[in-house]
Amino acid sequence: GSVYTPEEIRELGDVCVEKGVLIMSDEIYEKLIYGDAKFQSVAACSPEHQAHTIIVHGLAKAYSMTGWRIGFTAAPLPIAKAIGAIQSHSTSNPTSFAQVGAVAALDGPQDHLGEWLGEFSKRRTFACERLNSINGLSCINSEGAFYLFPKVSGTGMQSGEFCERLLGQAKVAAVPGVAFGSDDYMRISYATSMDNIEQALDRLEQFVNSL
Ligand SMILES: Cc1ncc(COP(=O)(O)O)c(C=O)c1O
Known part of the structure; x- marks a missing residue:
């Protein structure tokens, strides 16, 4: 749920342009952004940034078209043509x-x-406050998407063990942070x-208090 500022995006892009590195920019959460956070596509920073960027995007988040298996890409023409050549021989076409x-x-x-953003914003703030009220957990509020990333190691467990026990004992599913490098x-x-x-959150609280 963290959102880079437009300046951070530009500076990250600058490094890639300077080093000749291609950027794959997954912009699927473009519309799901709260408060003062601003969306900035790295491709829109300058023509050089655009020439180094492959945008991937989809309908699963802002339009709830999860499972429709459709997305789209915007890339420099030779790369877009190569993507098309591979894609047309693998999945043929989206239905x-x-x-x-x-x-x-x-x-x-x-x-x-x-309407959605108002509702999501209520939920994120409610969940974030509840998480922070649980002994051993801490969380910063999200600025985009629909996830929170609370710290759980204050319970004495790393993410894999914590999530496995949370699922088994409290029947609450969460993704271990190790999958995201934390x-x-x-x-x-x-x-x-x-x-x-x-x-x-009630179950999570009971689970943590029982440790
Ligand atoms: C960052 C990100 N990109 C892409 C996707 C996948 O979207 P789709 O259902 O269109 O494959 C997800 C959904 O989980 C996501 O979180």
């Missing part, structure tokens, strides 16, 4: 109704986003109802 749905999602009204943390999603979030 027709998903293509029509994707165009409707992108071209249609975007009013739902304001073994002191776990990832939880708040893309679910407030009732589910409350219940999961």
Whole structure:
């Protein structure tokens, strides 16, 4: 849920341009951003940045089209052509109704986003405050997407053991932070109802208190 500032994005891009490194920029959470955080595509920083960037994007997050198996890319022409050549021999094409749905999602009204962001924002703040009230856990609020990344190592466990025991004993599923390179943390999603979030946090609290 962290969001780099436009200046940080540009500076990261500068390094890649200078060293001749290609950037794959996954911008699927572009629209799911809270408060003062700002979305900046590295490709939009300058023509040189654009020439070094392959944007990958999809409809699974801002349009809930999870499972429709459709996304899109924007890349310098030779790279886009090479992607097309490989893709057309592996999956042929995304199915027709998903293509029509994707165009409707992108071209249609975007009013739902304001409502969703308000709701997600309530959930993230509620969950973050609850997490911080649990002894041994600490969390900073997210600025984008729909995940929180609380620190769990204060319980004496690393992320794999913590998540396995949390699942087995409290029936709450979370992703061990080690999968993202941070073994002191776990990832939880708040893309679910407030009732589910409350219940999961109650169980998490009971679990931690029982340790
Ligand atoms: C950063 C990121 N990119 C891409 C995806 C995948 O999206 P899709 O369902 O369109 O394959 C996800 C979803 O889990 C994601 O978190």
